Each structure stands twice: as structure tokens, then as C-alpha cells.
Amino acid sequence: EAGVTQFPSHSVIEKGQTVTLRCDPISGHDNLYWYRRVMGKEIKFLLHFVKESKQDESGMPNNRFLAERTGGTYSTLKVQPAELEDSGVYFCASSLPGTGGNEQFFGPGTRLTVL
Amino acid sequence: GNSVTQMEGPVTLSEEAFLTINCTYTATGYPSLFWYVQYPGEGLQLLLKATKADDKGSNKGFEATYRKETTSFHLEKGSVQVSDSAVYFCALSANTGGFKTIFGAGTRLFVKA
Numbered sequence: 001e002a003g004v005t006q007f008p009s010h011s012v013i014e015k016g017q018t019v020t021l022r023c024d025p026i027s028g029h030d031n032l033y034w035y036r037r038v039m040g041k042e043i044k045f046l047l048h049f050v051k052e053s054k055q056d057e058s059g060m061p062n063n064r065f066l067a068e069r070t071g072g073t074y075s076t077l078k079v080q081p082a083e084l085e086d087s088g089v090y091f092c093a094s095s096l097p098g099t100g101g102n103e104q105f106f107g108p109g110t111r112l113t114v115l
Numbered sequence: 116g117n118s119v120t121q122m123e124g125p126v127t128l129s130e131e132a133f134l135t136i137n138c139t140y141t142a143t144g145y146p147s148l149f150w151y152v153q154y155p156g157e158g159l160q161l162l163l164k165a166t167k168a169d170d171k172g173s174n175k176g177f178e179a180t181y182r183k184e185t186t187s188f189h190l191e192k193g194s195v196q197v198s199d200s201a202v203y204f205c206a207l208s209a210n211t212g213g214f215k216t217i218f219g220a221g222t223r224l225f226v227k228a
Contacts, residue, residue, distance in 0.1 A: 042219060
């Protein structure tokens, strides 16, 4: 069974540009999470989808970040316009419905560099 | 709120040395505890987990015991290998936090041959 996949693996953009990151969760996983690790610091929660609904978006840093999950399948995270401090690694994770604190399966991450 | 604190790195050890990476947590409710590992150039992988007090998680020679009395989940391995060089993240997930994963800052481990 395929794991969580993310695209692209790396993205280098200039300040002010727009970037869209994509996450494909494991099939059947209703829960989808976005996290990011900035500058070698701790990995921080961004938001949580249950199917297509945003369950918790308390970690989204500001309104330059927009996450969607159309049809409850894959998710996109758009940064517009990107700033230097947005550089980091963005991880996506998914888990089965109703498993609560049980295992989340992580994707390989997208490394974003804003110049 | 919920939080995880783990020892700062980097940690440098010789092959076959004993490894301990300390991790303590703060949480309301009854969290599940995890150790994740990120090998160079790869994504996050679950190394081991424990879902209730006194549970011991183990995998690949690594162990960690869920200690509720000391709110700790220290990672140990009796004899490290060069291939264990990676970044290790302690983490928790709790129903009081909507089950999002709260991570520690990560500890980079270097193992020398």
C-alpha cells in the first residue's frame, strides 16, 4: 500500500511568489494534518482536516497560508505571497478515522526555500 | 497547553555505546507518546510508541517506557550503530489537543565508527 506522498520534494522560490504544496494521504485516511519545521526548530502543527472539513487550523501562521482538501482526498497548502520566514520543511500526515492518538503516517516532506 | 521537552543535541557517540535521549512532557488527559526518527534525506518515520502508563515501546533495539509519575518517555539503546545516525523527535498526541501531534525540538545523533 502506498504511503503518504508529497509534491514537490523541493521548491525554491523568490520572496513574493506563490507556491502550492500537495499531499496525498493514504487511501481511507479521513484525518489529514499539515506540520512544518522551520530553521531546525521543533515540528509545529499547522492544521487538521477531517475529510474535507477543517477541524483545527489554530497553527496556521497567518492569512498568507491557505489549505484546502477538495472532496476529502488530497490536500493543497498554498503560500501567497511567500516570505523569507516561510522557508522550512512542510510535512503532511494522515491517520485512520476515529483513531485519535494512534499513529499518524508522515510523508517525506517538502523542503521550501524562499530567497 | 500540551508540550514536549527533549534534550538538546547534537549527541555524538562511538559505535556500540549506550544511548539515552531524555524526553519529558506536559499534557492534560491521557496522551499517547511517540518517538519519530528522520534519517538523512528521508521523511519522518515512527520508531516506537506507548499509549498508556507503564507501557514500553520497542523497535530496532530502541526502547522507551511511558512513566506517568515522572512524565517522561526517555529513549534508550544499548549499543548504537553508525546507521542510527539521524534526528530523533519525541512527540505526544492527546484528545485534549485534538489529537494533533506535539513534537519536541529534535535531537541529532551522530555515531562514529
